[in-house]
Amino acid sequence: MLTSxxxxxxxxxxxxxxxxxxxxxxxxxxxxxxxxxxxxxSPDGAEGLSFSLLLPARHEQAVLDHTIARLLExxxxxxxxxxxxxxxxxxxxxxxxxxxxxxxRVRVVVDRHERKNKPKAMNTALPHCRGDVVGVFDxxxxxxxxxxxxxxxxxxxxxxxxxxxxxxxxxxxxSWYSLRNCLEYFFWFRSRLHxxxxxxxxxxxxxxxxxxxxxxxxxxxxxxxxxxxDCDLGVRLSSAGKKVVVAYxxxxxxxxxxxxxxxxxxxxxxxxxxxxxxxxxxRDWKRLPTFGQRxxxxxxxxxxxxxxxxxxxxxFNVAVALLLDVPVGIAFVTFLPAVTALVTFVFELxxxxxxxxxxxxxxxxxxxxxxxxxxxxxxVLLAGAAVRAVWREQQxxxxxxxxxxxxxxxxxAIREDxxx
Numbered sequence: 001m002l003t004s005x006x007x008x009x010x011x012x013x014x015x016x017x018x019x020x021x022x023x024x025x026x027x028x029x030x031x032x033x034x035x036x037x038x039x040x041x042s043p044d045g046a047e048g049l050s051f052s053l054l055l056p057a058r059h060e061q062a063v064l065d066h067t068i069a070r071l072l073e074x075x076x077x078x079x080x081x082x083x084x085x086x087x088x089x090x091x092x093x094x095x096x097x098x099x100x101x102x103x104x105r106v107r108v109v110v111d112r113h114e115r116k117n118k119p120k121a122m123n124t125a126l127p128h129c130r131g132d133v134v135g136v137f138d139x140x141x142x143x144x145x146x147x148x149x150x151x152x153x154x155x156x157x158x159x160x161x162x163x164x165x166x167x168x169x170x171x172x173x174x175s176w177y178s179l180r181n182c183l184e185y186f187f188w189f190r191s192r193l194h195x196x197x198x199x200x201x202x203x204x205x206x207x208x209x210x211x212x213x214x215x216x217x218x219x220x221x222x223x224x225x226x227x228x229x230d231c232d233l234g235v236r237l238s239s240a241g242k243k244v245v246v247a248y249x250x251x252x253x254x255x256x257x258x259x260x261x262x263x264x265x266x267x268x269x270x271x272x273x274x275x276x277x278x279x280x281x282x283r284d285w286k287r288l289p290t291f292g293q294r295x296x297x298x299x300x301x302x303x304x305x306x307x308x309x310x311x312x313x314x315x316f317n318v319a320v321a322l323l324l325d326v327p328v329g330i331a332f333v334t335f336l337p338a339v340t341a342l343v344t345f346v347f348e349l350x351x352x353x354x355x356x357x358x359x360x361x362x363x364x365x366x367x368x369x370x371x372x373x374x375x376x377x378x379x380v381l382l383a384g385a386a387v388r389a390v391w392r393e394q395q396x397x398x399x400x401x402x403x404x405x406x407x408x409x410x411x412x413a414i415r416e417d418x419x420x
Contacts, residue, residue, distance in 0.1 A: 028191035052131035060139035076148035119222035204234030228275020273389030
């Protein structure tokens, strides 16, 4: 009897967790008014702010020059690009120095830390920033020329301390997991981050994020030891009551590529998950003023634990319902998390259609089949990354596992005949 009650309690907890996550994920599509409110406002042609754009790059010589060239095409006239390279990375430094020699808006800052990571690199560049606003991009980013004009307008019309723009993985055709990875970003930046901003607690994205320079310096920059420095900065600024505005337009997003291999994706997710656990342990979120904000923060930052547990418990629950002699009511309850997963699959299919429509990409029947068939395997991968993150955190391992990039998102046309 006690075993049945325990199984039912765990199943209900997983069901409600998944249901709330799905509800939050669909936030932007609740009403046409909510959807319209998530977009950038139209710029008025004025330029009231200057920008310092940080571009940390490590072993990114294959994609860095293209990113710098795209940033230099910006229609905004008052910006500088600060490329941060390691003292031990001559290949990337050569590309950066070449761009610096071609255009005075580009400057190179050298990071001489022995143990390098992204937050240390950006902190190295922060004293050199001359702009009113610091923006962060990754070395492989494809940035829209009108983005800075829209961000400038958003700062001036909302009084925000932070503006978070959209980021979208675009090479959905590259592999079965790329399809799901792209859709994750679509839901996160298109919808869920807007809910976080509305609630006053937001784990910021790692790029296409803009912070007033004075606010960033008051906050002490980025935590050099955190594996999710973007999330940490968002939590600290939210806890300090700073206003964050999130805006998403499919034509204005920063385009990126998915990790090039499953192992690379596993390591990336491990790093993010472990970073969330580090931010949770720092407890800055406890300074949030309301119980609802603190509850949202606790739930969000504990997601790695939830993913690790659910990856084990859901298959166990299904096995219990099918193989053990339990009361019919208990067996029904054990299936509830699986039912929620099926509903989520339906929304993902609709989301994939919307993704293709917004980006002018041809989504074929085979892509829908891959989305469904790959779902369980992708969840296993996410659960594995969560377990690995928990293990690394317990072992005190916090070395930075770099994600390499090859520029798969830079092709002008999506090749529909690429085998996955």
